Amino acid sequence: MTWGLLGILLLLLCILIGFTVGRRLGYQDGLDHGRALATIELRETTLRRGKCPICDRT
Secondary structure, three states: OHHHHHHHHHHHHHHHHHHHHHHHHHHHHHHHHHHHHHHHHHHHHHHHHOOOOOOOOO
């Protein structure tokens, strides 16, 4: 009986570790994607307006 309980606890621990690692990697990928998209959108806005968004020069 103790081997069965130990096996179940080990399985739950492995699932928890896998979930934690996957969530962290997914979060980091999302941040990287957001940073890349923000750069592209800033460049697009600058080109459409013809002005620098920082100093308002052409």
